[in-house]
Amino acid sequence: MACVETSSEKWEMVIGLEVHAQIVSNSKLFSSASTKFGAAPNENVSLVDAALPGVLPVINSFCIDQAIKTGLGLNGDINLVSIFDRKNYFYPDLPQGYQISQYKHPIVSGGYIEIEIADGSARKINLERIHVEQDAGKSIHDQSAAKSFIDLNRAGVALMEIVTRPDMRSADEVSIFLRKLRSILRYLGTCDGNMDEGSMRADLNISLHRPGTELGTRAEIKNVNSIKFLVSAVAFEAARQIEILESGGTVEQETRLFDGATGETRPMRSKEDAQDYRYFPDPDLPPLVLKQSRVDAIRRTIPELPDAKTKRLQQEYDLPHYDATLIASEMEISNFYECALKTIKSPGKDEAKTLANWLLGELFALLKKHDKSISESNVSSENLAALVALIRTNVISGKIAKDVLEIIWDTGKHPAAIVQENGWRQIVSANEITVCLQKVLAQNVDKVAEYRDGKEKLFGFFIGQAMKETQGKANPQLLNEVLRKLLEKGE
Amino acid sequence: MHTLSLHDIKCGLLNKKFSSVEITKRFLGRIEKYKHWNAFITVCEELALQSAQQSDQRISNGTARELEGIPIALKDLFLTKGIKTTAGSKMLYNFVPPYESTVSQKLLDAGVVLLGKTNMDEFAMGSSNLTSYYGPVVNPWSRDKKLVPGGSSGGSAAAVAGYLCAAATGSDTGGSVRQPAAFSGIVGLKPTYGRCSRYGMVAFASSLDQAGSLTATVRDAAIFLSVISGYDEKDSTSENRAVPDFKSFAGKSIKGLKIGIPREYAVEGMSDDIIDFWKKGGKILEEAGAEVMEVSLPYSKYALPAYYIVAPAEASANLARYDGIRYGFRAEGKSLKEMYENTRTEGFADEVKRRILIGTYVLSAGYYDAYYLRALKIRELIRQDFSSVFQKVDLLLTPTTPTSAFAFGEEPKDPVTMYLNDVLTVTANMAGLPGISVPIGLDKLGRPLGLQLIAPHFMEELLVQVGSVLEKEANFPTLGEAM
Numbered sequence: 007m008a009c010v011e012t013s014s015e016k017w018e019m020v021i022g023l024e025v026h027a028q029i030v031s032n033s034k035l036f037s038s039a040s041t042k043f044g045a046a047p048n049e050n051v052s053l054v055d056a057a058l059p060g061v062l063p064v065i066n067s068f069c070i071d072q073a074i075k076t077g078l079g080l081n082g083d084i085n086l087v088s089i090f091d092r093k094n095y096f097y098p099d100l101p102q103g104y105q106i107s108q109y110k111h112p113i114v115s116g117g118y119i120e121i122e123i124a125d126g127s128a129r130k131i132n133l134e135r136i137h138v139e140q141d142a143g144k145s146i147h148d149q150s151a152a153k154s155f156i157d158l159n160r161a162g163v164a165l166m167e168i169v170t171r172p173d174m175r176s177a178d179e180v181s182i183f184l185r186k187l188r189s190i191l192r193y194l195g196t197c198d199g200n201m202d203e204g205s206m207r208a209d210l211n212i213s214l215h216r217p218g219t220e221l222g223t224r225a226e227i228k229n230v231n232s233i234k235f236l237v238s239a240v241a242f243e244a245a246r247q248i249e250i251l252e253s254g255g256t257v258e259q260e261t262r263l264f265d266g267a268t269g270e271t272r273p274m275r276s277k278e279d280a281q282d283y284r285y286f287p288d289p290d291l292p293p294l295v296l297k298q299s300r301v302d303a304i305r306r307t308i309p310e311l312p313d314a315k316t317k318r319l320q321q322e323y324d325l326p327h328y329d330a331t332l333i334a335s336e337m338e339i340s341n342f343y344e345c346a347l348k349t350i351k352s353p354g355k356d357e358a359k360t361l362a363n364w365l366l367g368e369l370f371a372l373l374k375k376h377d378k379s380i381s382e383s384n385v386s387s388e389n390l391a392a393l394v395a396l397i398r399t400n401v402i403s404g405k406i407a408k409d410v411l412e413i414i415w416d417t418g419k420h421p422a423a424i425v426q427e428n429g430w431r432q433i434v435s436a437n438e439i440t441v442c443l444q445k446v447l448a449q450n451v452d453k454v455a456e457y458r459d460g461k462e463k464l465f466g467f468f469i470g471q472a473m474k475e476t477q478g479k480a481n482p483q484l485l486n487e488v489l490r491k492l493l494e495k496g497e
Numbered sequence: 498m499h500t501l502s503l504h505d506i507k508c509g510l511l512n513k514k515f516s517s518v519e520i521t522k523r524f525l526g527r528i529e530k531y532k533h534w535n536a537f538i539t540v541c542e543e544l545a546l547q548s549a550q551q552s553d554q555r556i557s558n559g560t561a562r563e564l565e566g567i568p569i570a571l572k573d574l575f576l577t578k579g580i581k582t583t584a585g586s587k588m589l590y591n592f593v594p595p596y597e598s599t600v601s602q603k604l605l606d607a608g609v610v611l612l613g614k615t616n617m618d619e620f621a622m623g624s625s626n627l628t629s630y631y632g633p634v635v636n637p638w639s640r641d642k643k644l645v646p647g648g649s650s651g652g653s654a655a656a657v658a659g660y661l662c663a664a665a666t667g668s669d670t671g672g673s674v675r676q677p678a679a680f681s682g683i684v685g686l687k688p689t690y691g692r693c694s695r696y697g698m699v700a701f702a703s704s705l706d707q708a709g710s711l712t713a714t715v716r717d718a719a720i721f722l723s724v725i726s727g728y729d730e731k732d733s734t735s736e737n738r739a740v741p742d743f744k745s746f747a748g749k750s751i752k753g754l755k756i757g758i759p760r761e762y763a764v765e766g767m768s769d770d771i772i773d774f775w776k777k778g779g780k781i782l783e784e785a786g787a788e789v790m791e792v793s794l795p796y797s798k799y800a801l802p803a804y805y806i807v808a809p810a811e812a813s814a815n816l817a818r819y820d821g822i823r824y825g826f827r828a829e830g831k832s833l834k835e836m837y838e839n840t841r842t843e844g845f846a847d848e849v850k851r852r853i854l855i856g857t858y859v860l861s862a863g864y865y866d867a868y869y870l871r872a873l874k875i876r877e878l879i880r881q882d883f884s885s886v887f888q889k890v891d892l893l894l895t896p897t898t899p900t901s902a903f904a905f906g907e908e909p910k911d912p913v914t915m916y917l918n919d920v921l922t923v924t925a926n927m928a929g930l931p932g933i934s935v936p937i938g939l940d941k942l943g944r945p946l947g948l949q950l951i952a953p954h955f956m957e958e959l960l961v962q963v964g965s966v967l968e969k970e971a972n973f974p975t976l977g978e979a980m
Contacts, residue, residue, distance in 0.1 A: 053596055057818040059589065060576045060598060060697040062732050092814050094860070096837060103817020154833075156822070284860035286869060289704035289811050291733055 009217065010244055017214045017248055020221055021180055021240065022172035025187060026165050027197040028141070028205035029072045035140045035164035036063030036106065043203050047146075047157040055162040057101035062290050065090075069164040070294065072196040073113050073138045074304045076166055079194045079311060080133060080187075082117030084301050088137075090291045093283045099143035099156050107139035107167075109285040113294065119190065120313060121182045122331070131183050134169040141165050160204075166197070172211065172221075177240035181233050184208065185335075186312070193311050193337045201232045208236060213257070214247045222247070223257045227271050230264045238269040246271070315340055323347075323358035332366055338380045339365075346387035350395060361394045368411055376415075384415045393421040403482055406430050433480045439472070439488050442480070446471045447492060457493065465489065499523050500977055503567060503663040503717040504744075510556055510566045517556065517566030520663075521549035521610050524568045528612065528661050534635040536646075536655040538573045539581050540613035549610045563724055565608035570665040572653050573614035574621060574699040575601045575708075584699040585617040585629040585649075588819045588826045588844035598697025599732070600666060600708045600725045607724045612662050616652030619849050620816065621673055621701040624918035625908055626651025628848040633905065636681055637976060638945060642904035647677030647918075650711060654681040657711045660980050664712045664721055670701045671804055672897075672922025674709035675934035679897035679947030682936045682973065684964070686710050686718040689955045690929035691736035694729030700815040702808035703734070705926040713975070715935060715964040719743035722957060738955055746961040752786030754963065757890035761797040764920055767899040770940035775896050778937055778948045781970040782894065782963065792886050792893070796878045797924055803879070804923040805916055806859050806872035813856025819844060851912060880928045883953075892959050893951040895921055897934040901944035925951050933960040936973040945973075 010017040034041055037054035054061045077084050089111040092104040117133035143161035147154050168187065174180050188199035188206060199206050208231075213224035225247070230239050247257050261280075262271040275281075287293075310318070312334040319330035333343045346361055347353050353361075369385060376384075393410060396402045402410065402425055413424045425431055433439060446468055447454050457464040468489055472480055498506070498515055509515050525542055545568065552566030571577065574584045576594040583589045597605070605611070618628040626634040626648040634651040636644035637659030646655040650667030654677035657665050667674035669687035678685025686709050693708040700706060710721040723744065728737040758779055763772065779789045821827035821840030828839035845853070859868035886893070898918060909915045925932040931954070934947040948967060952959040 056823055058576075058594070058596070058824070059582070059584070059592070059699045059818070060574075060594075060695075062696050062734075064731060064733055094814055094817060096817065096820060098820070098822050098833065101818060101823060102814075103820060104814050282862045284814075284857065284862075284865075286810060286814070286860055286865075289702070289734075290700075 010214070010248065012248055012252065015252060016217055017244070017251075018217045019175055019240075019244055020172045020213050020215070020224075021174040021176075022211040023168075023170045023174070023180065023183070024209045024211075025168040025170075025184070026207045027076075027168060027191055027199070029069050029138075029164040029166055030196055030198055031066060031069050031072060031164055033066055034162040035066055035069050035138065037162050039162065041163050045159055047155070047159065049159060051158040051161065055101065055158055057103070063106060063288070065291065065294065066164065069138065070113070070296075071300075071304055072164075073136065073166055074296070074301055075194050075308060076168075076191065076196045077114030077117065077136055078301070078305050079190055079196075079308055080114075080117040080119060080136070080168070082114040082133060082136060084296065085111065085113055085115060086296045086298065086301070087111065088113040088294045090288045090294065091285045092288045093285055095281055095283060097142065097145075098154065099145045099158070099161065101143070101158065101161060105140055105142065106288055106291070108137035111293075112137035119183060119186055121179065121186050123179060123182060129173075129179065131173045131179075132171040134171050136166050136168050139165050139167060172213075172224075177237045180210070180236050180240060184233050184236065189312055189335055189337070193309055204231065207231050210236065210239065212240060212243050212247070214244060214251060222251070223259050225257060225259070225271075226261045227264050228261060228274065231266070235264060235266050235269075239264045239271060242270055323353075324355045325358060325362055329359075329362045329366060333362065336380070342380050342383070342387045346391040346394075349388050349391040357394065357398060360398060361391065364390060364394055364411075368408060372411065372415055384418060385411065389414050389418075389421055396421055396425060400432055400434055400481060401425065402430055402432050403478070405478060406432070430479060433476055434484060436484060436488060439480055439484055440492070442472055442475050443468070443485075443489055443492055446475060454493070465493075499527060499660045500975075500980065501663075502713045503564075504714065504720060506567050506663050507564070507720075510552075511561060513556070517549040517552040517568075517610060518546065520566070521545050521568045521612070524612055524660075524662055527659075531637075531659055531661060534637065534655050534659060535632050536615055536634055536652045536659065536661055537570070537613045538583055538585070538616050538631045538652070541580060541611055544580075545610050545612050552608055552610060555608065562606070562608035564604065564720075566610060567608070567663050568610040568612045569604065570612050570615045570653060570656050570662040571601055571604075572617050572650050572666050572668055574617060574668055575666055576697040576699070577601055577611070577614065580611075580614065582614065582699070583631070584621070585619040585631060586845065586849070587630040589699075590630070590826055592825050594697075596697065599694035599729045601697070603725050603727070604666070615650070615656055615665055618649035618651065618673075619846055620699065620812070621649040621668055621670055621706075622812070622848050622852055623648040624672070624676055624915060625903075626677070627908060628846060630846060636902055637980065638682060638902065638943075640943065642907075644902040644904055644944065645680065645908065647680030647898075647902060649673040650677050650685075650709075653711045654678055654683060654685070657681070657713060658683050658976065660976070664710060664717055666725070667709045667711050668698055668701075669707055669709045669922075669926065670705045670808060671919040671926050674711060675897050675922050675932055675947070675949055676918055678711055678934040679936070679949075680902035680945065682945030682947075682975065684712050684715050684718050684936070684968070685934045685947075686712075686722060686957070686960065687925065687932050688722060688726065688957055689931040690926075691734055692726050692738070692931070692955065692957070694727070694732040694735045696729055696731040702811040703815060704811060705804075705808055707926075715933070715961055715968045716744055716747040718933065718964075719747055719961040736955070741958055743958055743961050746958040747965040749962045750786065751782065751963050751966050754787045754892070754959075755890040756782050756787050756789045756963070757792035757886055757893045758789060759792050759794045759797065759886070759893055759895060761794050762895040762921055764899055766917070767896065768901070768940060770901070771896045771899065771946050774937045774946050775894070775948065778894055778967055778971075781967055785966045785970070787963070789894075790890065792890055794879075794882045794886055794924070796875060796882045799875045800879055800924045800927050801916065801920050803872040803875040804919070804927055805855070806868050807876060807927070809852040809856035810860050810869050810872075811856070813853045813860065816845075816849070816853055848912070876927050879924060883924075883928045883930060887953045892953070892956070892963060895949045895951065897921060897947040897949040901940045901942065901946050921949060930954060931957045931960055933964045935964045935967045935971070937967065937971045938973060
């Protein structure tokens, strides 16, 4: 168990998350307005979103399908009857004066995600529930000293609130959990996980206690909108609570706001000021009743998810766990990898491993250098596969291949064409290599003598000279073999 | 011609006895003449004459629609595109909707001429039309004393009773169509919950609200209902059911039908007159061949208190959108909170505030189970009451109200007594059942009284069938040509 140690004591941390994930959908949860990001303020607002008198919500069944898919993908139970409630509070960016959410009867109960923590061991993070709700709009306070502005583009956008049990024990686990969750949601296509655009946000509950003692009082931290912020919010909050506890105080149950600029949390409201949301079933919406057949049909559309993919890559291609996990961690990476693998005729374990090496090593390095993601790669999966084929069939050496990869990146040309244009085809003729080496040895008679006197390091020198002579095209293995023979012969 | 029923106006128009422009002008003239009744909040004179002209063209070229050229009025909670819609509140004093309600659109598509928007209790909360920001409405039956027309569809009831339009829409959450119909000596029909779309109606209590009609006759109610009914994908609580030709049930024999008289509806404080008329109603139906029997709905007495928990609870959320931010009335303040407070303090009057407070209270943590949840349980018991009684009888006959209309100044001063006006009508709303009020006679003070029929879900045709027998035999003395 991960503990936080201070000079005097050991503390155990207990963390739970509420993740708000925006459902991928063209239109909002209860209206036909667009959900497109980046529209001009109040461009994507229907009469329903603006809560005009007399308007009524109508459930967007695609959003419900997406929630079901998410529930299934996260191993939860789909409730065939769920109920939308009104959560009442006043705020200018909440036009109805209530948010339509699910309270007592969510669409998904339970579920879990398995994460692999730093020491390589697996931990199961259980989910409490997933419910569907509408987002609020946005208040803009920084455009005028006297007035606030309201942008309702987000108002009514469908969210899933994914609530975990308090199963995380460190900032690290929180960050691993969130990455894994995001990865699964992207695989499912139910949330793009884009925290910059606000399509994934998290609130966290955190408490500390001395190992072996009862759980401590938790604080709820709101408004944590990146994984980096989550990690610093946990660190700040842990330090704050420990300081209180070690000086004999008690942590107050309260809601705190995270400030990204300072990395600190500050009180928002105490338990006493907690809002009474007066939840009650929304009379405009009959209970959401699902047919089992609908759930089953959605189950059949669930793609292979990261854990299954990792396992399969390991079993089918004997890939090391590390490689397989890394490839499976992002749908785009695994798609790239598997597309590449498909273009190779009956790929074997060696091809799979070489491909993994080139993807995770050289191509990743290039992506990093150019600050691009795998989906923006200038090197297509076909070209990377073709490059690997050239290496595997000894047409080019690995050394040349690195140059070829750079040229593919810059020009998009096929690797075979690049090799052809540059005359980089490897010299695989023993005769040609023998002639070349004989020339090198003849030019360095003194060094040959030294070698024979025992200065075996010079072997590398001769190889280097021969490579220079062939502009790096000599097949390294063959070059080694022939040189050894020539030197042994004592010619 | 203005005292004709909607059906007769339709015939008169199609037979070219008079034109739509003529009848429209007649009604507009009467609206002006009886301005002091205060039945209308908005009159659409120009628009009405324009559409009357278009209707006359359609009638002459043979493309007349179901209600072509017939001048009607809309309760001012049906949103009308481009025409101010206030819901009887200061909160919406300047609100001009950008869209049309489904019910009014259906009427427009059927060719009606819209005369204007009628007065109503603020946000449909009231049984007297005394809570309107736009002032009270005078019941056309007033003689020595000014009488209330009932509410909340008081303006519509007065307009129909006083021949200011051929028919009008109302909305009925706890009796707001049937009670003013009874007070005003006309027919008020509340359809089954889900029969008509609520889209574009200013919401009071979403699980109870239903559009309805105020008409001179039962047949008119049937014609009107066929037009405004139907599934609407914009309202998830509307039901996808076939809409029968309701008017074909008017005048149909009721031989063999079983009519229940629920004993619990003989409530305390009920006038002798209404008790007599109730008996008379039973006799009429019996003589027409129906089998009349006493039945019991034991949970009825809990309906009113439960209603006054459920309806305010829903209203407290439905009215949260009136916050001064996006449309309607705003009273400025130094802070957001102050703006909210000022807007809602000045924008809503007492009765609306009272119900918002009750609703907020019954949904609060610690009170939810004791009030709201128990009210829902009672509501379920009431539903069960009805479904078991409807295994024995085809429909129920009750008085619509315990008493006739009261005079201005003589209204109950404490809200709870005022709420008793709804005691006989709320049960139908709680159970989602259709009901109709048919005028049955005048009490000793010369004020109208009505009887109510309640039918099983989606059996409005029974209301038409039995209601038209009651109507015929009651021979109610309408205001008629005296007006």
